[in-house]
Amino acid sequence: xxxxxxxxxxxxxxxxxxxxxxxxxxxxxxxxxxxxxxxxxxxxxxxxxxxxxxxxxxxxxxxxxxxxxxxxxxxxxxxxxxxxxxxxxxxxxxxxxxxxxxxxxxxxxxxxxxxxxxxxxxxxxxxxxxxxxxxxxxxxxxxxxxxxxxxxxxxxxxxxxxxxxxxxxxxxxxxxxxxxxxxxxxxxxxxxxxxxxxxxxxxxxxxxxxxxxxxxxxxxxxxxxxxxxxxxxxxxxxxxxxxxxxxxxxxxxxxxxxxxxxxxxxxxxxxxxxxxxxxxxxxxxxxxxxxxxxxxxxxxxxxxxxxxxxxxxx
Numbered sequence: 001x002x003x004x005x006x007x008x009x010x011x012x013x014x015x016x017x018x019x020x021x022x023x024x025x026x027x028x029x030x031x032x033x034x035x036x037x038x039x040x041x042x043x044x045x046x047x048x049x050x051x052x053x054x055x056x057x058x059x060x061x062x063x064x065x066x067x068x069x070x071x072x073x074x075x076x077x078x079x080x081x082x083x084x085x086x087x088x089x090x091x092x093x094x095x096x097x098x099x100x101x102x103x104x105x106x107x108x109x110x111x112x113x114x115x116x117x118x119x120x121x122x123x124x125x126x127x128x129x130x131x132x133x134x135x136x137x138x139x140x141x142x143x144x145x146x147x148x149x150x151x152x153x154x155x156x157x158x159x160x161x162x163x164x165x166x167x168x169x170x171x172x173x174x175x176x177x178x179x180x181x182x183x184x185x186x187x188x189x190x191x192x193x194x195x196x197x198x199x200x201x202x203x204x205x206x207x208x209x210x211x212x213x214x215x216x217x218x219x220x221x222x223x224x225x226x227x228x229x230x231x232x233x234x235x236x237x238x239x240x241x242x243x244x245x246x247x248x249x250x251x252x253x254x255x256x257x258x259x260x261x262x263x264x265x266x267x268x269x270x271x272x273x274x275x276x277x278x279x280x281x282x283x284x285x286x287x288x289x290x291x292x293x294x295x296x297x298x299x300x301x302x303x304x305x306x307x308x309x310x311x312x313x314x
Contacts, residue, residue: 017053025050026057030241030260055252061262062255068262069154072110072146077186081108083147084224110181111152112189112228113173113200115142115164120245120253132160139250141257142167144188145231147224149277150268154261157254164193165296187304189225198300204309217309226280233278235264 017025025043028034029050040047061068072080117138123130130137138160144153155171168174181187181199190202203218204210210218236242239260245253267273 022053022057025053026061026259027263029054030239030256030263033240033243058252058255058259061259065154065258065262068265069151069258071152071180074184077108077110077184080110080146081186084109108184108186109201109224110186110188111144111146112225113142113144113153113168113194114191114225114228114232115140115158115167116232117160118242118245118253118257120250121247123250126159129159129161136160139245139253139257140164140167141261142171142173143228143231143261144173145228147227148268149227149231149234149274150265151231151261154258156257157250164191165195168194185304189221191222191225196297196301196305198298198304201301201305201308204305213309213312216312217305220312229280230277231264233280234273234276235260237276237278238264238267238273 021043025039028042029039034042036047036050039050043050117132117134117136117140119136119138120130122137127137130139132138139156140158140160140162142153142155142158142164143151145151153173155167155173158167158170162170177188177197177199187199187201190200192203192205194200194202196202201221203221204214242257242260245256247253247256264273
């Protein structure tokens with residue numbers, strides 16, 4: 001309340017409601033799929049007023065998203081990385097061989113990245129661009145999630161027809177990731193749809209007979225990467241409005257998704273939503289969004305992945 005109250009009070013023309021009521025109306029609207037005529041009866045006001053309150057409050061929190069979705073400070077990197085299982089899997093190896101400090105720094109992981117689709121009303125323009133391979137009109141949301149399911153980066157608004165690798169390439173994170181992690185060996189995890197980079201590790205592609213240690217590496221990475229799938233599952237479970245974004249103007253769909261990410265983080269920090277997150281099954285299939293690119297794998301990324309995979313040799 002302390003964060004958003006001043007902005008809501010200054011940005012509003014309509015001041016007939018307390019700030020708490022405006023927030024509660026927005027939260028109820030996002031957490032349910034009720035029509036505005038139902039919301040108007042529920043809150044005892046006409047449809048136009050409910051729509052006005054929802055859209056204005058949505059805009060205020062959207063403009064303050066960087067207060068809720070924050071890349072962690074460097075002091076938190078170690079704390080965040082200790083929760084990933086790949087560190088536990090290799091800890092005994094490093095202790096036995098007296099390579100703990102050097103090697104463990106090379107496998108520290110901050111989180112996992114992925115993008116998923118959200119169905120929207122068919123746009124009047126550029127319909128093919130927003131039509132996904134499932135023949136639905138969608139937009140994509142890309143997030144980076146920590147082990148505690150906190151969203152530390154989010155980018156929204158990409159047409160559903162483009163692959164995850166291109167979403168990353170078009171997002172601000174593509175340019176900022178190296179700068180954020182330039183002075184460290186930390187990285188994030190992705191699936192096979194993403195390119196291999198020094199600060200973005202992906203599984204070995206199964207286009208040849210993989211060695212045992214490469215398959216062990218893939219299993220460990222996929223086990224850790226499921227945190228981002230659980231984050232998406234929790235987001236969709238708590239905020240049912242995102243199941244179908246029924247807006248004529250695309251910017252309202254973008255705002256809705258990003259504000260739901262803000263409320264997602266707030267709920268995790270203050271209401272212990274972590275226990276509500278659904279479990280996901282590990283999937284060994286290749287990602288259908290894979291885009292062939294000869295420059296997908298950098299030399300630094302290959303060396304780092306190979307080094308980590310070789311620690312699984314028994």
